[in-house]
Amino acid sequence: MKLNIGFSLFFLLFAIGFFVAIIWIRIYKNIRNEKKQKQKLLLIEFLNSFLFDEDFEKELEIKNFKEKHLKSPLEIKVTIKEILHFHENLKGGSARELEMLFTNLGLIDHILLDLNKGSWFTTARAINALSELGLEVPDHKIEAYLNESRNEVRQQSQVYFLKLAKENPLGFLNKTVRPLTTWQQIYIENALKNFYKGTPPDFSQWLDHDLLSVVEFSIRMIARYNQFEHIEKLLPYIKHQSDIIKREAINSLVSLEYTELLRHIIPDFMNNSRIIKLEILEAVHQIGDYGDLKRIGDQIETTDWELRIKYLNIEQGFLPDKKERIYSQFMLEKQYGI
Numbered sequence: 371m372k373l374n375i376g377f378s379l380f381f382l383l384f385a386i387g388f389f390v391a392i393i394w395i396r397i398y399k400n401i402r403n404e405k406k407q408k409q410k411l412l413l414i415e416f417l418n419s420f421l422f423d424e425d426f427e428k429e430l431e432i433k434n435f436k437e438k439h440l441k442s443p444l445e446i447k448v449t450i451k452e453i454l455h456f457h458e459n460l461k462g463g464s465a466r467e468l469e470m471l472f473t474n475l476g477l478i479d480h481i482l483l484d485l486n487k488g489s490w491f492t493t494a495r496a497i498n499a500l501s502e503l504g505l506e507v508p509d510h511k512i513e514a515y516l517n518e519s520r521n522e523v524r525q526q527s528q529v530y531f532l533k534l535a536k537e538n539p540l541g542f543l544n545k546t547v548r549p550l551t552t553w554q555q556i557y558i559e560n561a562l563k564n565f566y567k568g569t570p571p572d573f574s575q576w577l578d579h580d581l582l583s584v585v586e587f588s589i590r591m592i593a594r595y596n597q598f599e600h601i602e603k604l605l606p607y608i609k610h611q612s613d614i615i616k617r618e619a620i621n622s623l624v625s626l627e628y629t630e631l632l633r634h635i636i637p638d639f640m641n642n643s644r645i646i647k648l649e650i651l652e653a654v655h656q657i658g659d660y661g662d663l664k665r666i667g668d669q670i671e672t673t674d675w676e677l678r679i680k681y682l683n684i685e686q687g688f689l690p691d692k693k694e695r696i697y698s699q700f701m702l703e704k705q706y707g708i
């Protein structure tokens with residue numbers, strides 16, 4: 371009986387405690403949200419006056435705002451977030467004014483503290499703030515995160531160097547030892563096009579990088595930036611042991627309209643994997659002629675229908691006046707397994 375009563379009291383107290391905790395969390399969250407909203411509205415009014423009111427006494431108002439409204443971590447966090455939001459939507463003089471304001475409010479000190487807090491999301495957010503506002507810090511503070519375990523942190527550190535670079539924007543690749551993800555490659559290419567204003571780098575310098583993902587990216591960028599002078603350097607990669615590299619090399623040489631490519635890859639057609647065979651057929655489609663296609667046709671097995679369908683589509687494109695006859699012949703062969 372005593373044991374049952376004891377268990378009942380324990381579970382009753384546990385249930386009451388759990389209920390109280392939920393209520394307390396809900397109240398705390400509501401109070402916190404109210405404070406965030408209040409700080410946000412206050413800051414929006416301050417920023418509008420700072421940017422657009424000619425009678426606004428900037429030096430005095432910045433001092434007052436810093437003393438009265440940047441006392442708690444929550445106020446600081448909301449202020450940083452809103453300034454970044456404004457900065458993303460402004461250009462020219464207004465953007466530079468916000469960068470000055472960020473520094474004068476002492477917020478850069480809080481960003482630097484966030485870099486060393488340990489949590490990956492805090493670090494990524496801090497690096498993003500520095501790159502968005504164009505605030506330079508010693509390189510070693512960001513280089514330390516180029517090879518972090520979290521992709522998000524590595525990505526933000528790469529974009530930081532790209533946005534702030536005045537030359538050699540991809541120099542960080544020399545210190546990169548973790549593979550570039552597909553998304554990181556996309557972000558790097560996007561930042562290179564939209565933020566870097568200097569002379570495009572010589573992408574061939576990373577063709578011998580230890581990471582295949584960096585080699586793949588470099589091959590693609592040589593084509594994207596029309597660096598025709600590096601065509602000869604790309605040729606060895608059409609025989610690379612990695613199909614990913616081989617495919618990227620063929621694709622890039624096609625983009626550079628290097629017609630001599632076909633005499634290198636057609637004779638070796640049968641020694642490649644299916645994915646490369648399809649890429650070779652596409653290369654013929656893009657920069658070859660019907661004669662080049664016929665040289666491949668003799669190497670395709672009669673029962674390899676995926677390659678034969680690809681071949682058929684290209685053949686019909688080269689010989690549009692014989693399109694129906696080619697299709698009929700193909701269907702006959704497929705039906706009877708000729």
